Amino acid sequence: MSTHPSSGRHAEELHADQAAGPLVARTVAVDVDSLPADLLDLLPADGGLAWLRRGDGMVAWGELLRVPTAGPERFAAAEGAWRRLVAHAVVRDEVGVPGSGPVAFGSFAFAAGSPAGGVLVVPRVVVGRRGHVAWVTTLALGGVAAPPVVVVQDPPAAPGDVDYADGSLDPTAWQDAVATAVGRIRAGELEKVVLARDVVARTAEPLDARWVLHRLSDDYPTCWTFAVDGLLGATPELLLRSEKGLVTSRVLAGTIRRTGDDEADMARAAILAHSSKDLEEHEYAVESLTHALDPFCSSTNVPETPFVLHLPNVLHLATDVTGVLRGVDGDHPTSLAIAAALHPTAAVAGTPTTAACALIGEVEGMDRARYAGPVGWMGADGDGEWGIALRSAELDPEDAHRLRLFAGCGIVAASDPRAELAESEAKLEPMRHALAAD
Numbered sequence: 440m441s442t443h444p445s446s447g448r449h450a451e452e453l454h455a456d457q458a459a460g461p462l463v464a465r466t467v468a469v470d471v472d473s474l475p476a477d478l479l480d481l482l483p484a485d486g487g488l489a490w491l492r493r494g495d496g497m498v499a500w501g502e503l504l505r506v507p508t509a510g511p512e513r514f515a516a517a518e519g520a521w522r523r524l525v526a527h528a529v530v531r532d533e534v535g536v537p538g539s540g541p542v543a544f545g546s547f548a549f550a551a552g553s554p555a556g557g558v559l560v561v562p563r564v565v566v567g568r569r570g571h572v573a574w575v576t577t578l579a580l581g582g583v584a585a586p587p588v589v590v591v592q593d594p595p596a597a598p599g600d601v602d603y604a605d606g607s608l609d610p611t612a613w614q615d616a617v618a619t620a621v622g623r624i625r626a627g628e629l630e631k632v633v634l635a636r637d638v639v640a641r642t643a644e645p646l647d648a649r650w651v652l653h654r655l656s657d658d659y660p661t662c663w664t665f666a667v668d669g670l671l672g673a674t675p676e677l678l679l680r681s682e683k684g685l686v687t688s689r690v691l692a693g694t695i696r697r698t699g700d701d702e703a704d705m706a707r708a709a710i711l712a713h714s715s716k717d718l719e720e721h722e723y724a725v726e727s728l729t730h731a732l733d734p735f736c737s738s739t740n741v742p743e744t745p746f747v748l749h750l751p752n753v754l755h756l757a758t759d760v761t762g763v764l765r766g767v768d769g770d771h772p773t774s775l776a777i778a779a780a781l782h783p784t785a786a787v788a789g790t791p792t793t794a795a796c797a798l799i800g801e802v803e804g805m806d807r808a809r810y811a812g813p814v815g816w817m818g819a820d821g822d823g824e825w826g827i828a829l830r831s832a833e834l835d836p837e838d839a840h841r842l843r844l845f846a847g848c849g850i851v852a853a854s855d856p857r858a859e860l861a862e863s864e865a866k867l868e869p870m871r872h873a874l875a876a877d
């Protein structure tokens with residue numbers, strides 16, 4: 440994995456590289472049967488990029504360009520750089536599906552003030568699959584790249600024993616923070632806040648990100664498994680997909696742990712679907728999303744009641760919101776511009792947003808970095824997919840044995856700190872299991 444850049448230098452590099460010539464992208468169709476069932480098998484050991492769900496999606500490697508950003512304008516700066524780059528690009532794409540042609544992968548800090556900022560990475564090679572269609576894209580500057588080597592790599596080595604240590608707040612201090620938040624909500628200062636905690640993992644062997652990615656995508660096929668610049672995870676929550684004028688967003692809020700017993704879980708699903716605490720929490724999240732999406736859309740569709748999303752570790756209340764983008768002939772904002780407007784939703788910040796973010800800054804006691812920020816990819820036409828970076832961990836660029844795991848919970852007036860701690864443990868489970876040896 441590449442290390443995190445210090446801001447200004449690499450942005451200049453982008454311009455210098457552009458001066459070396461335009462972006463040249465060539466996508467060729469490949470026989471879907473010639474690819475391994477798991478595209479992650481193609482990722483080289485020194486890391487790469489991934490965006491996968493149910494076996495479809497993309498893996499990519501080689502860093503052609505990197506656009507580091509920071510501050511309140513982090514999304515706009517990245518988006519502007521990408522638009523300038525593709526405006527002069529020379530593209531030959533014989534496949535023509537979302538994800539073919541030039542793509543950039545990105546990941547952005549939750550908070551505008553976070554030193555983590557954000558980054559767009561343009562890879563040298565992308566291998567993608569969408570149903571029965573598969574492709575390889577090569578990207579270069581100023582000329583056509585040599586055909587890439589696309590081969591199944593040696594499997595990743597296990598991380599060995601993993602030790603866990605408290606992150607910024609220990610469990611008692613975090614429950615105190617939750618209790619403080621409940622007090623503020625009951626006092627009428629705000630309606631909902633999402634509080635997160637971090638846990639630090641130390642692996643005996645240097646971590647091969649592919650080990651974690653394989654586990655996550657095998658265990659959580661309905662989630663979006665991602666890897667962007669040292670941020671790994673499998674998120675069940677899609678901030679948005681923008682495809683040919685249609686936007687889709689999967690909003691989650693309201694959670695119950697699974698028991699491991701199917702019958703008991705069905706009963707729990709029914710409890711969740713009727714829990715006024717969870718329904719209230721969910722409604723805040725759906726409302727904030729639709730409110731932010733509305734200005735971009737000529738029409739939206741918001742189901743009246745949520746469905747229960749079953750994951751191996753938890754059950755969530757979920758709503759899929761769809762909308763038709765305004766704009767003629769595809770002339771509408773890019774997926775990243777829309778993601779910027781939607782972030783942060785009440786699912787990861789709270790309601791109202793400003794008060795919730797202020798309370799997070801006051802009591803959470805940590806920098807979320809890129810956890811709970813948008814993560815995903817975008818193509819030359821601006822279409823793309825951006826998830827919310829949940830159920831995730833950030834690798835330490837300075838120490839291949841160290842990573843920070845994150846999980847958060849929506850807090851409302853009826854929340855109980857002990858139950859929220861248990862919920863956060865359930866949300867840490869995917870990453871803990873992904874790190875475990877066989």
Ligand SMILES: C=C(O[C@@H]1C=C(C(=O)O)C=C[C@H]1O)C(=O)O
Binds near residue numbers: 635676693845
């Ligand atoms: C904040 C997280 O999850 C969010 C909070 C949820 C909740 O409180 O019920 C459910 C899904 C996510 O929107 C996380 O996984 O870290």
